[in-house]
Amino acid sequence: MRLPQEMDDPNKSVEEKELVYDFNCVSCNLNEKAHYKGTKPPFSRNIILKYPSYVMKDPFSPPGKGEVLMLGADCAICDKPVCISKECSIFYMKLFCINCAKQSLEKFPVEIQSKINSNKK
């Protein structure tokens, strides 16, 4: 028998559940389940990411090896999730979705600008 206050405790149930993020790229609509968002995935050893990213456990990696797949990150301007594919985002200090990068083109250095311009989307 469960005590009612145990069942009603919202913090407890959140902690017990494995948190899964619905990662949905704004640019290409890639949809994946991310197991972690941040810079230090708890299920991976020795991996520290340069910026907070959506990370999923590598389904093809043997257990305990701690391989991870980086899906993407929130765009530094519009804050929407974008995948790390070259067609969808550009990395310059932070990750930017290609739409924001194009709109703020003059803020990027010339070599980044040409990368953004070479994007076909």
Ligand SMILES: [Zn+2]
């Ligand atoms: Zn994408």
Ligand SMILES: [Zn+2]
């Ligand atoms: Zn953006």
